[in-house]
Amino acid sequence: MPATFFHLDHPPIGSTVRTTMSKTLFDIVSDFPYYEEAPARFTETLKSYHAFKVQGIDATLGYIPNTLVRSIRWPKEHWMIDMGAIVLIKPPDNAASTRTQFIQDAINRMIEAGYTGILKGWRNERFPVYGPDGDVILEIERSASALFGIVTSGVQMLCYVKDVNGIRLWIAKRSMQKQTYPGMLDCTAAGALTVGESPRSAMILEATEEASIGRQIIENGMRYVGSISYFHMKDSSIALSEQASRPVLLPEVEYLFELQLDEGTVPRPKDSEVEDFRLWNVDQVLDALGRGIFKPNSAVVVIDFFIRHGVITPETEPMYEEIIRRLRRQLPFPTAERSA
Amino acid sequence: MPATFFHLDHPPIGSTVRTTMSKTLFDIVSDFPYYEEAPARFTETLKSYHAFKVQGIDATLGYIPNTLVRSIRWPKEHWMIDMGAIVLIKPPDNAASTRTQFIQDAINRMIEAGYTGILKGWRNERFPVYGPDGDVILEIERSASALFGIVTSGVQMLCYVKDVNGIRLWIAKRSMQKQTYPGMLDCTAAGALTVGESPRSAMILEATEEASIGRQIIENGMRYVGSISYFHMKDSSIALSEQASRPVLLPEVEYLFELQLDEGTVPRPKDSEVEDFRLWNVDQVLDALGRGIFKPNSAVVVIDFFIRHGVITPETEPMYEEIIRRLRRQLPFPTAERSA
Numbered sequence: 001m002p003a004t005f006f007h008l009d010h011p012p013i014g015s016t017v018r019t020t021m022s023k024t025l026f027d028i029v030s031d032f033p034y035y036e037e038a039p040a041r042f043t044e045t046l047k048s049y050h051a052f053k054v055q056g057i058d059a060t061l062g063y064i065p066n067t068l069v070r071s072i073r074w075p076k077e078h079w080m081i082d083m084g085a086i087v088l089i090k091p092p093d094n095a096a097s098t099r100t101q102f103i104q105d106a107i108n109r110m111i112e113a114g115y116t117g118i119l120k121g122w123r124n125e126r127f128p129v130y131g132p133d134g135d136v137i138l139e140i141e142r143s144a145s146a147l148f149g150i151v152t153s154g155v156q157m158l159c160y161v162k163d164v165n166g167i168r169l170w171i172a173k174r175s176m177q178k179q180t181y182p183g184m185l186d187c188t189a190a191g192a193l194t195v196g197e198s199p200r201s202a203m204i205l206e207a208t209e210e211a212s213i214g215r216q217i218i219e220n221g222m223r224y225v226g227s228i229s230y231f232h233m234k235d236s237s238i239a240l241s242e243q244a245s246r247p248v249l250l251p252e253v254e255y256l257f258e259l260q261l262d263e264g265t266v267p268r269p270k271d272s273e274v275e276d277f278r279l280w281n282v283d284q285v286l287d288a289l290g291r292g293i294f295k296p297n298s299a300v301v302v303i304d305f306f307i308r309h310g311v312i313t314p315e316t317e318p319m320y321e322e323i324i325r326r327l328r329r330q331l332p333f334p335t336a337e338r339s340a
Numbered sequence: 341m342p343a344t345f346f347h348l349d350h351p352p353i354g355s356t357v358r359t360t361m362s363k364t365l366f367d368i369v370s371d372f373p374y375y376e377e378a379p380a381r382f383t384e385t386l387k388s389y390h391a392f393k394v395q396g397i398d399a400t401l402g403y404i405p406n407t408l409v410r411s412i413r414w415p416k417e418h419w420m421i422d423m424g425a426i427v428l429i430k431p432p433d434n435a436a437s438t439r440t441q442f443i444q445d446a447i448n449r450m451i452e453a454g455y456t457g458i459l460k461g462w463r464n465e466r467f468p469v470y471g472p473d474g475d476v477i478l479e480i481e482r483s484a485s486a487l488f489g490i491v492t493s494g495v496q497m498l499c500y501v502k503d504v505n506g507i508r509l510w511i512a513k514r515s516m517q518k519q520t521y522p523g524m525l526d527c528t529a530a531g532a533l534t535v536g537e538s539p540r541s542a543m544i545l546e547a548t549e550e551a552s553i554g555r556q557i558i559e560n561g562m563r564y565v566g567s568i569s570y571f572h573m574k575d576s577s578i579a580l581s582e583q584a585s586r587p588v589l590l591p592e593v594e595y596l597f598e599l600q601l602d603e604g605t606v607p608r609p610k611d612s613e614v615e616d617f618r619l620w621n622v623d624q625v626l627d628a629l630g631r632g633i634f635k636p637n638s639a640v641v642v643i644d645f646f647i648r649h650g651v652i653t654p655e656t657e658p659m660y661e662e663i664i665r666r667l668r669r670q671l672p673f674p675t676a677e678r679s680a
Contacts, residue, residue: 034376034670035375036670037670039672224654226661226664228661314566315564321566325668325670328664328668330376330665332375332376332379
């Protein structure tokens with residue numbers, strides 16, 4: 001029998017393994033319905049949201065829960081509400097900075113209306129919102145972005161050790177002091193990609209700051225392994241405010257990197273973001289995935305890693321294609337085509 | 341610098357290579373628009389087709405060009421035409437075989453109306469059409485399936501040799517006598533997956549019959565590497581009939597296999613399907629892809645192989661994610677979830 005080409009360093013992960021988990025791998029990646037698989041459910045779901053648009057730009061940029069649209073004032077000189085859409089009127093100067101200011105005014109009214117989660121999470125970092133031509137047409141404060149349902153971007157890296165016993169991953173445990181997902185498991189290093197950052201330089205910064213890995217090691221060994229795109233729905237109970245009775249919609253693009261480390265290179269917490277790092281084998285990581293103790297957008301990155309490294313294969317995972325489909329989802333929004 | 345994990349046996353294929361080609365890799369995989377990326381274009385395109393439905397089954401099963409719908413009679417006791425859909429009425433016995441007969445009657449009327457390509461391609465093989473629950477709800481003669489725009493299935497295998505110089509692929513050249521795509525390049529072995537066949541046994545049969553590879557070699561070394569799904573549009577000029585003024589829609593699911601061969605194992609034509617086999621290196625295959633001389637649904641299989649084997653990577657291919665997205669497309673039809 002010829003040697004298999006690039007994988008099977010590990011015992012295959014069959015359905016018997018997965019039945020001991022509370023979540024299947026597909027449960028982890030599955031979320032907002034596709035129009036193609038369920039047009040009626042897709043349309044029904046979207047009835048609870050207003051499409052967020054900008055006058056003169058032919059695209060939906062996000063989705064705002066109807067409850068939120070109704071709970072604040074949208075001044076008629078800046079906003080049109082019509083046919084299930086909320087449209088930011090073209091400002092006289094047609095400038096991104098002016099649109100950003102009108103968005104900020106709306107965010108301030110949300111805070112006044114009781115959406116205090118925005119303030120708690122405030123970081124003074126803004127996400128860019130792209131138009132169909134790849135231009136940044138406005139910017140939104142990071143902690144309010146979920147309420148607009150815009151596409152956000154981030155970078156994530158998994159460091160790993162590989163030897164005759166197979167692959168082990170450096171998994172981070174988030175600090176209990178983190179505002180979001182305290183105590184949950186995470187990739188080795190990760191961060192948001194805010195205005196003006198390139199994926200590669202943002203990733204290098206996060207890896208040196210969060211995991212204390214030497215800059216030279218990172219720059220020599222870090223590989224860009226593609227981006228994933230998916231569409232997460234987050235229950236209002238854990239959303240920014242109790243008042244949003246519908247889940248917020250979180251479409252995301254994550255730029256992924258990986259870095260093979262020698263046994264002797266050990267990530268260590270540096271800032272207060274990470275409690276510890278543990279070097280886990282495949283079974284330990286799969287078990288943690290099944291128990292749902294990974295931060296959701298880190299869990300999907302781990303699954304993508306396992307697919308690329310042949311741990312999850314079509315011969316053993318019946319939902320293999322569905323999982324890939326969800327991880328490289330065609331989002332119904334413009335996204336930047338950034339190279340890493 | 342740590343060794344890369346599973347690829348880069350070959351020089352990276354950058355955009356400089358691709359600009360010498362007439363077709364980019366993305367051109368090859370891109371076809372029918374996604375609703376999510378272009379709702380208006382999607383809706384506009386579908387105006388030229390009737391959705392093919394079966395009464396009592398809540399799904400679109402295919403798309404029939406309007407010109408074809410208008411060119412034959414659809415007896416009122418068996419068919420309803422309404423709101424851009426053509427619906428096969430539930431027969432009194434609600435049997436798949438009865439529905440199959442009504443479809444066959446319609447196909448006969450198409451042949452009488454001049455769609456003689458159906459007869460030329462006739463093979464007495466039927467494709468199953470699945471409902472949302474995975475049941476076969478009717479069957480359609482293979483040579484007429486494109487006119488109904490139903491999802492068809494096939495199996496394809498690439499055999500390859502791997503040594504210190506990298507990977508070489510066993511590429512088949514189709515016989516000039518083939519009804520479809522004569523003289524074009526193909527995977528090592530391929531075939532349709534018609535009613536009652538399993539992907540693995542169909543693949544073994546094709547590989548022994550078309551490529552004369554020993555059954556023992558195939559069974560020991562053949563690996564299932566997942567299915568791809570995509571949505572091809574085929575110009576009417578090469579469609580089954582000149583009368584279809586619109587492209588026919590060809591959604592497909594292909595079950596993919598690969599088999600690493602020793603230098604000494606050489607595929608040889610056996611039946612009249614294949615003219616010759618050539619052992620080509622990566623550059624030769626990429627060049628042929630760019631020149632558009634691969635059969636379209638074999639070209640996409642070669643691209644998937646190159647992605648899995650690290651020849652096409654996110655570091656060198658700017659449309660990497662888009663290509664994956666197109667190859668694992670969420671089709672707007674029910675498909676069987678077959679394991680190989």
